[in-house]
Structure formats: C-alpha cells, structure tokens
Amino acid sequence: MATPLLELKSVTKTFGGLTANNQISFKVQTGEIVGLIGPNGAGKTTLFNVISGYYAPSYGQILLNGKDISSKPPYELAGLGIGRTFQVVKPFPGLSVLENVLIASFLRYPKRSHAEKHAWDILELTGLADRAKVSAAGLTLAGRKRLEIGKALALEPTFLLLDEVVAGLNPTEVDLTIELILKLRDQGVTILIVEHIMRVIMRICDRLVVLNFGEKIAEGTPEEISNNPSVIEAYLGDSAA
Amino acid sequence: MRNKIISWSILAVIAMSVVPLFVSDTFVLRILTEAIMWIGLAIAFDVLAGYTGYLNFGHGAFFGIGAYSTAILMVQANWPFVMALFAGAVITALCALAAGFPTLRLRGAYFAIATWALSLAIQQLALILTITGGPDGMRLPALLNPLYFFYFMLGAVTTTFFLFWFLLEHAPFGLKLKAIREDELGAQSLGLNPTRLKIQAFVLSAVPTGILGGIYAYWITFIDPASTLSDLVSDQALVMVVFGGMGTLIGPVIGAVLIFAFKTVFWAYLSDFQLLYLIILGAVIALCVVFLPNGLWGTIITRNGGNGGMKKSRMIGPKRNQKNADKTQKLAGALKDCVQKEGGE
Numbered sequence: 001m002a003t004p005l006l007e008l009k010s011v012t013k014t015f016g017g018l019t020a021n022n023q024i025s026f027k028v029q030t031g032e033i034v035g036l037i038g039p040n041g042a043g044k045t046t047l048f049n050v051i052s053g054y055y056a057p058s059y060g061q062i063l064l065n066g067k068d069i070s071s072k073p074p075y076e077l078a079g080l081g082i083g084r085t086f087q088v089v090k091p092f093p094g095l096s097v098l099e100n101v102l103i104a105s106f107l108r109y110p111k112r113s114h115a116e117k118h119a120w121d122i123l124e125l126t127g128l129a130d131r132a133k134v135s136a137a138g139l140t141l142a143g144r145k146r147l148e149i150g151k152a153l154a155l156e157p158t159f160l161l162l163d164e165v166v167a168g169l170n171p172t173e174v175d176l177t178i179e180l181i182l183k184l185r186d187q188g189v190t191i192l193i194v195e196h197i198m199r200v201i202m203r204i205c206d207r208l209v210v211l212n213f214g215e216k217i218a219e220g221t222p223e224e225i226s227n228n229p230s231v232i233e234a235y236l237g238d239s240a241a
Numbered sequence: 242m243r244n245k246i247i248s249w250s251i252l253a254v255i256a257m258s259v260v261p262l263f264v265s266d267t268f269v270l271r272i273l274t275e276a277i278m279w280i281g282l283a284i285a286f287d288v289l290a291g292y293t294g295y296l297n298f299g300h301g302a303f304f305g306i307g308a309y310s311t312a313i314l315m316v317q318a319n320w321p322f323v324m325a326l327f328a329g330a331v332i333t334a335l336c337a338l339a340a341g342f343p344t345l346r347l348r349g350a351y352f353a354i355a356t357w358a359l360s361l362a363i364q365q366l367a368l369i370l371t372i373t374g375g376p377d378g379m380r381l382p383a384l385l386n387p388l389y390f391f392y393f394m395l396g397a398v399t400t401t402f403f404l405f406w407f408l409l410e411h412a413p414f415g416l417k418l419k420a421i422r423e424d425e426l427g428a429q430s431l432g433l434n435p436t437r438l439k440i441q442a443f444v445l446s447a448v449p450t451g452i453l454g455g456i457y458a459y460w461i462t463f464i465d466p467a468s469t470l471s472d473l474v475s476d477q478a479l480v481m482v483v484f485g486g487m488g489t490l491i492g493p494v495i496g497a498v499l500i501f502a503f504k505t506v507f508w509a510y511l512s513d514f515q516l517l518y519l520i521i522l523g524a525v526i527a528l529c530v531v532f533l534p535n536g537l538w539g540t541i542i543t544r545n546g547g548n549g550g551m552k553k554s555r556m557i558g559p560k561r562n563q564k565n566a567d568k569t570q571k572l573a574g575a576l577k578d579c580v581q582k583e584g585g586e
Binding site for chain 2: 052053054073074075078079083084086090091092093094095099102103104106107110112115151152154155
C-alpha cells in the first residue's frame with residue numbers, strides 16, 4: 001500500500017500523572033474521511049492538539065507523508081498542509097469575516113490582491129459571501145462554525161482536522177455542512193473528523209477510530225464499529241453489551 | 242476610505258511644511274515641533290498597543306535609549322548628528338530585540354509590568370553611570386536653528402507615518418498583527434508565527450521612538466534621566482492613543498494633537514492651575530474609556546462604516562429574521578389548526 005498521508009505511531013500524551021492519549025496508532029490514507037469518536041473525555045481533542053502541533057507528544061511519532069512532524073509548531077504544520085478547526089471556535093472577533101479568511105489566505109498568497117481574490121472564493125464556497133463585511137463577532141453559531149472551516153480551507157490544506165463542526169447546528173445547517181465536507185473530499189482533501197452526532201459520522205466516514213479513556217479501543221468501517229461490543233460498552237455501559 | 246486617508250495625510254504634511262513661511266515666531270515653531278514629535282511617539286506606541294494588543298510601558302525607555310545613544314556618540318566620540326542618530330536607531334533596535342524576547346512571552350498586565358520594570362532599570366542605569374552624566378544629565382552641542390529641527394522632526398514623523406501606513410494598513414503585516422491580538426492560539430493554526438511577528442512589531446515600534454529621542458536630545462540640547470527616561474513618555478503616548486483610537490493610524494495622530502494642544506494651553510497660559518491639568522486629563526480618559534472605548538477616531542469610523550458595509554449587513558440580518566419569524570408564525574398557525582381539529586373531532 002502507498003505511504004499513508006498521516007500515520008500515528010504509539011502517540012502518547014501525558015499531563016503530569018494523567019495520560020490523555022495512550023499508545024495510539026492508526027493510519028489515514030489519502031482521500032479518506034476518517035472519524036474519531038469516543039465518549040466525553042476520551043482524549044479526542046487532545047489528540048487533535050497533538051497532531052496539529054499545539055501539544056508535543058510525550059512519546060511516539062506522527063508522520064505526514066512518511067516524514068516525522070512530531071513537535072513541529074502549528075504554524076509550520078499549516079505550511080505543510082495541515083488545516084484544523086477548533087471545537088471552541090476561534091474567530092478573530094474584532095475583524096470582519098473577510099479579514100478573518102484573508103489572514104489565512106496570506107499563507108499561500110502573500111500578495112494582498114491574490115489573497116483577497118482567494119478569500120472571496122472561500123467565502124462563496126462556505127456561503128459567507130453576503131456577510132463578508134460583518135464583524136466576525138456578529139455571526140451566528142452556524143456562521144462562526146462555517147467561518148472556522150473557511151479559515152482552515154483558505155490554507156489550501158491537503159489534510160483537514162475538523163473538531164465538532166456540526167455540533168449545535170440545526171438539521172438544515174447540518175446537511176449543508178455535510179455537503180461541504182463531501183465536496184472537499186471530492187476535491188482531494190483528506191479529512192479527520194471528531195463528531196458526536198452519529199448520524200453524521202455514519203453518513204460521511206469511510207473508517208472510524210474509537211477512543212475511550214485515552215486508548216484506541218476499536219478501528220474499522222462504520223458498520224463494524226456499530227456492532228463492536230467494546231464500543232457499545234464504552235458508550236452504553238457493560239450491561240448493554 | 243484608504244485612499245482618502247492618504248490624500249488627506251499628504252495634504253496635512255504639505256500644509257505643515259509651509260507653515261514656517263508664515264510663522265516666524267520661535268515659540269509657535271517650538272510647540273509645533275513638539276506636537277509633531279508626539280504624533281510620532283503615539284503612532285509608534287500604537288503599533289504594539291493597538292495593532293498587536295501589547296501595552297508597552299517601556300516605550301519611554303526606547304525614547305531615552307535613542308536620546309542617550311545619540312548624545313553620547315556626539316559628545317564623547319564627536320560624531321556628526323546624523324551619523325550618531327543613525328547609530329542610535331541601530332542601538333534602539335538591538336535593545337528592542339533583547340528586551341522583546343523575554344517580555345513578549347508574557348501577556349496583558351504581566352507584559353505591562355515587565356516592560357515598566359525594564360524601563361525603570363534603564364533609568365536607574367542612566368542615573369549611576371558616568372558616561373551618561375548620572376542625575377546631572379548631558380549637555381549636547383547647541384544648534385540654534387528651530388527651522389532645522391522642525392523640518393527634521395516633520396520628515397522623520399512623516400516617513401514613519403507612511404511606512405506604518407504601508408506596513409500596517411496596506412501590506413498583510415498589519416492584519417497578521419491584529420490576528421495575534423485577537424487570538425494568538427487561533428492565529429498559529431493559520432500559519433502565523435506569533436513570536437516572530439511580535440518581535441517584528443516590537444522593533445518597528447521601538448526604532449522610530451529611538452530616532453525621535455535622538456532628534457529631541459539634539460534639539461533640546463540637554464537630557465537627563467527625569468526628562469527622557471521617566472514614565473512620562475509611555476504614559477502620555479498611552480493617553481493619546483486611547484483617546485484617539487487604538488489600532489488605527491489616524492486615531493493616535495488626532496489624540497496626540499488634541500492632548501498636546503490641551504497640555505500646551507495649560508503649560509503656557511494657565512500655569513497656576515497645573516494641578517487641574519492632570520485632574521481634567523484623568524477625568525477625560527476615564528470618561529473616554531467608559532463612553533468611547535474605541536476612541537474618537539474609532540467611534541467615527543464605526544459610525545461611517547454603519548452607513549456603508551455595516552448597514553448592508555444589518556439589512557440582511559433583520560430580513561432573514563423576518564423570514565424566519567414568518568415561518569415560525571405559519572408553523573404556529575398550522576399547529577393551532579391541527580390542535581383545534583383534533584379537539585373538534
């Protein structure tokens with residue numbers, strides 16, 4: 001098989017005595033959508049922060065296209081093609097929606113005029129064009145989540161980490177976001193997504209990785225995972241399994 | 242808007258440069274020179290305070306470092322003024338680099354306290370060293386030509402203004418700094434290296450300040466730790482920037498002109514009421530923070546924006562809400578019908 005786009009080798013992250021991620025290994029192939037699921041506190045967001053460079057792994061390796069990227073800072077990883085969103089969205093509230101996306105566009109388009117054109121394209125894609133001049137603080141939650149995706153997309157990533165971009169949206173908005181994610185996949189972006197809404201996960205993911213108490217407890221297609229006893233146990237307690 | 246600001250700025254510079262043709266009074270010229278200097282100090286302060294979100298209470302130290310470097314090189318080494326000034330700028334830049342690396346790791350009040358402490362340390366250093374003249378200060382060779390200094394100051398501040406305009410309002414640099422101000426962690430994931438940007442901003446803010454310090458030293462011909470290295474420069478610049486509007490280029494200019502004019506009136510005509518000056522200034526700043534948090538210029542552009550981009554968005558907002566409200570009403574109506582029907586049956 002070809003070199004996986006992303007490979008985790010026994011990635012471990014400890015905070016003092018707490019092990020948030022313990023010996024996690026899995027691969028993500030180019031063009032896949034992989035879901036990362038698990039109950040609250042399973043270590044999903046920590047793992048995202050490790051992959052995107054916000055935390056250095058305490059142990060283990062992260063390979064992007066076969067190259068070691070462990071402990072590289074987030075801004076270098078952005079240059080290498082990793083885009084990410086934050087569960088608690090991080091818009092620049094004092095700036096307009098356009099400026100928010102523009103800042104991300106500078107990475108690939110250092111010239112302002114080119115960056116501006118690119119930012120408008122992203123706003124069209126994410127459906128934010130009519131709110132371009134509004135301050136980012138004035139967006140609704142749905143709008144802010146779209147802006148979050150838009151900013152990550154403006155980096156023209158080859159690998160996108162989405163952290164709960166669907167949670168808190170109404171059904172129509174959920175469908176629009178799913179559509180957007182599938183469109184991105186078709187354009188060749190590989191996606192790792194954390195999400196609690198199983199309807200979404202089951203619909204879009206090619207494969208799932210399940211975490212519980214910081215450890216990987218299962219990996220497989222959505223069908224395999226939904227029938228896996230240890231996953232059911234993790235979510236519903238052992239009497240259900 | 243942007244082009245308008247540039248044309249107005251060019252007009253203002255031209256107007257200022259022909260003033261000496263009509264005004265020969267050295268007193269007025271002196272006031273104008275100092276006003277121009279404060280404009281420069283305020284916009285340099287705003288690079289860090291407004292654009293990057295770091296309140297630098299060591300701003301005055303860079304003014305003093307520039308002043309003392311220039312003075313020492315001119316007096317001890319007999320360098321010509323322009324060369325000494327240039328060297329002073331380089332020394333200020335190096336000091337900013339050295340001070341920036343440790344302090345820019347801190348945020349908010351901690352950064353303010355650290356830079357304030359650093360500036361006090363430098364003031365103490367100037368007080369005990371012999372090369373700086375200690376508390377007695379230094380006397381520079383006098384050049385009694387107010388016009389020379391007027392134009393020198395005007396040139397330096399104009400250059401700074403247009404350089405800042407290009408870097409902060411035109412080039413991506415300004416937006417990147419604002420991203421750091423708004424959310425440093427979030428900015429990192431967009432490919433921005435906060436440490437590098439902050440250091441660049443720090444140096445960019447310090448160098449013009451040092452240059453103005455050097456010009457000031459030669460102009461006033463006497464410097465001592467109390468006049469160039471006290472908190473005064475930082476405090477005054479902060480007040481001007483907050484009053485005028487943080488994070489803009491025009492705001493600090495307006496703030497500097499108004500506050501300096503106010504100060505001059507008190508200093509020249511109401512010197513018996515010096516105490517009142519600080520009381521009134523304090524009250525104005527307190528009121529400004531409460532009622533005009535964006536400063537004068539910030540408030541004006543938000544209003545104007547309301548007639549352009551902002552209003553458009555407001556039009557879109559309520560319309561959409563209206564649509565939703567209609568939908569909700571229809572839904573409620575339909576529900577009512579259902580309930581009534583069921584009740585009827």
